[in-house]
Amino acid sequence: MLAYGELVAFDRMAEDARLAPDLARRAALSEMAGAEIVNYGRVAARLADAGVDPSVAMEPFVAPLDEYHEQTHPNDWLEALTKAYVGRGITDDFVREIASRLGPSDEALVLELLHDSRYVRYAADEIRAALAADPSVGNRLSMWARRLVGEGLRQAQRVGVERDKITELLVDATGELSGVAELFARLTSAHTTRMVDLGLNT
Amino acid sequence: MLAYGELVAFDRMAEDARLAPDLARRAALSEMAGAEIVNYGRVAARLADAGVDPSVAMEPFVAPLDEYHEQTHPNDWLEALTKAYVGRGITDDFVREIASRLGPSDEALVLELLHDSRYVRYAADEIRAALAADPSVGNRLSMWARRLVGEGLRQAQRVGVERDKITELLVDATGELSGVAELFARLTSAHTTRMVDLGLNT
Numbered sequence: 001m002l003a004y005g006e007l008v009a010f011d012r013m014a015e016d017a018r019l020a021p022d023l024a025r026r027a028a029l030s031e032m033a034g035a036e037i038v039n040y041g042r043v044a045a046r047l048a049d050a051g052v053d054p055s056v057a058m059e060p061f062v063a064p065l066d067e068y069h070e071q072t073h074p075n076d077w078l079e080a081l082t083k084a085y086v087g088r089g090i091t092d093d094f095v096r097e098i099a100s101r102l103g104p105s106d107e108a109l110v111l112e113l114l115h116d117s118r119y120v121r122y123a124a125d126e127i128r129a130a131l132a133a134d135p136s137v138g139n140r141l142s143m144w145a146r147r148l149v150g151e152g153l154r155q156a157q158r159v160g161v162e163r164d165k166i167t168e169l170l171v172d173a174t175g176e177l178s179g180v181a182e183l184f185a186r187l188t189s190a191h192t193t194r195m196v197d198l199g200l201n202t
Numbered sequence: 203m204l205a206y207g208e209l210v211a212f213d214r215m216a217e218d219a220r221l222a223p224d225l226a227r228r229a230a231l232s233e234m235a236g237a238e239i240v241n242y243g244r245v246a247a248r249l250a251d252a253g254v255d256p257s258v259a260m261e262p263f264v265a266p267l268d269e270y271h272e273q274t275h276p277n278d279w280l281e282a283l284t285k286a287y288v289g290r291g292i293t294d295d296f297v298r299e300i301a302s303r304l305g306p307s308d309e310a311l312v313l314e315l316l317h318d319s320r321y322v323r324y325a326a327d328e329i330r331a332a333l334a335a336d337p338s339v340g341n342r343l344s345m346w347a348r349r350l351v352g353e354g355l356r357q358a359q360r361v362g363v364e365r366d367k368i369t370e371l372l373v374d375a376t377g378e379l380s381g382v383a384e385l386f387a388r389l390t391s392a393h394t395t396r397m398v399d400l401g402l403n404t
Contacts, residue, residue, distance in 0.1 A: 014216035
């Protein structure tokens with residue numbers, strides 16, 4: 001799931017970089033995309049080491065993750081940046097939650113996937129600057145962020161229903177089935193805090 | 203020129219990766235694209251160190267390099283791979299030619315831009331396997347490679363005419379104006395050798 005998540009995030013962010021209003025911003029989002037494919041390589045190498053073909057392992061996650069991205073095509077640069085920021089934030093929180101349950105070597109690998117705070121800060125600073133320059137942007141980006149999270153949860157639920165192993169991992173990681181709901185609640189709550197920090201409504 | 207060359211190569215290879223027939227091949231070309239944006243970062247950092255805004259430095263090369271890519275949209279996976287292979291080969295040869303004339307710190311930087319032989323070998327192996335499986339592909343890819351080189355030379359000429367500094371650098375690197383023609387002859391000849399090695403006609 002993480003491997004395909006990185007591969008498709010690379011693909012979409014590389015495309016979204018074309019929405020940038022200038023070369024410097026285009027390069028910044030392109031570099032964020034580049035970090036995703038480096039992460040893909042780390043996960044794929046770990047899978048191969050474990051005797052698992054990365055393509056086979058990724059296959060079940062292609063449809064839900066593609067569907068998430070199909071439903072969340074950004075229309076402009078700020079939507080692209082907000083998508084990158086929201087997606088990175090939730091993915092990083094999720095990775096931190098599961099890392100400690102994976103055994104030492106996988107834990108170290110998964111923690112390497114956390115996004116460079118430089119990129120996250122860049123996206124946040126850009127969004128804040130845009131809101132300061134034109135506060136009316138806030139409503140649109142707030143709605144956009146809600147849509148991103150709604151679509152993300154919808155696909156996460158689909159993965160959970162179709163893939164028992166993922167649900168088992170999460171139940172195991174959180175101790176009980178109600179723990180999965182609590183995990184989602186924690187992810188949503190941390191996301192809300194980030195949106196408020198940016199100056200967006202949730 | 204190198205900075206924008208890397209940035210746009212990243213963009214186009216990331217898009218071309220969608221032509222891959224399966225996830226493993228898509229990931230391989232995506233990782234090649236990732237290497238381009240890492241190289242972009244190296245050149246941009248060097249420009250910034252020298253007090254040059256990378257966006258300003260890149261601006262004159264946007265039109266010719268975009269035009270090259272507009273004229274060379276691959277139609278399928280093999281054309282995409284051939285484009286990556288041909289482009290990387292010629293760019294690497296060019297980089298080696300100019301590196302020794304740039305002074306020690308720039309020489310070291312520019313040599314870092316040479317492409318990982320792993321990627322180059324991957325592309326060559328894929329093309330050879332496709333030719334072995336279906337020799338009739340050879341004619342089409344040979345024509346495609348000729349078109350890539352022709353369009354590349356056309357845009358290189360345009361850059362040379364419009365940018366005296368580049369011509370000066372090359373004259374300086376090769377000792378005399380006729381040296382520039384000889385440089386192009388060496389690049390073309392090395393390209394021809396690579397095509398013959400692959401089993402393509404030139």
